[in-house]
Amino acid sequence: xxxxxxxxxxxxxRMIEMIFPEQANHYGTLFGGHALALMAKAAFVAATRHAGTxxxxxxxxxxxxxxPIKVGEMLDLVxxxxxxxxxxxxxxxxxxARSIGGARERVALSGAFEMVAVDAExxxxxxxxxxx
Numbered sequence: 783x784x785x786x787x788x789x790x791x792x793x794x795x796r797m798i799e800m801i802f803p804e805q806a807n808h809y810g811t812l813f814g815g816h817a818l819a820l821m822a823k824a825a826f827v828a829a830t831r832h833a834g835t836x837x838x839x840x841x842x843x844x845x846x847x848x849x850p851i852k853v854g855e856m857l858d859l860v861x862x863x864x865x866x867x868x869x870x871x872x873x874x875x876x877x878x879a880r881s882i883g884g885a886r887e888r889v890a891l892s893g894a895f896e897m898v899a900v901d902a903e904x905x906x907x908x909x910x911x912x913x914x
Contacts, residue, residue: 793831797824800854801856811853818845821845821877824860829895833871836899843872846892856880859875869909870909873894873897876889
């Protein structure tokens with residue numbers, strides 16, 4: 783069986799974050815800016831694994847905050863590369879929240895990020911290209 787190419791390989795990145803008071807706003811829920819940073823980190827890791835090289839964020843697309851995430855809850859982020867171009871990738875990120883010991887989880891946030899594979903000078907390079 784031949785080896786899969788980068789474009790045929792699906793990378794899924796899972797990250798779990800416990801929400802602490804320093805990540806919260808004055809309502810005791812996850813601050814939106816911090817949520818975006820966590821989503822961007824998950825997208826970065828998934829894109830880096832997929833591309834096999836350094837990546838940078840070119841754009842964040844629609845991000846939906848569906849339900850508040852309270853201090854003390856756990857946020858499970860799943861990032862998947864859904865599209866690969868020559869040097870760019872679309873990474874979809876979904877976050878589900880649950881309380882500790884709680885069996886019920888809920889989709890709390892979702893969004894898409896455009897990531898670009900770059901060389902050592904920060905210029906776009908083909909996804910999966912050999913490093914020279």
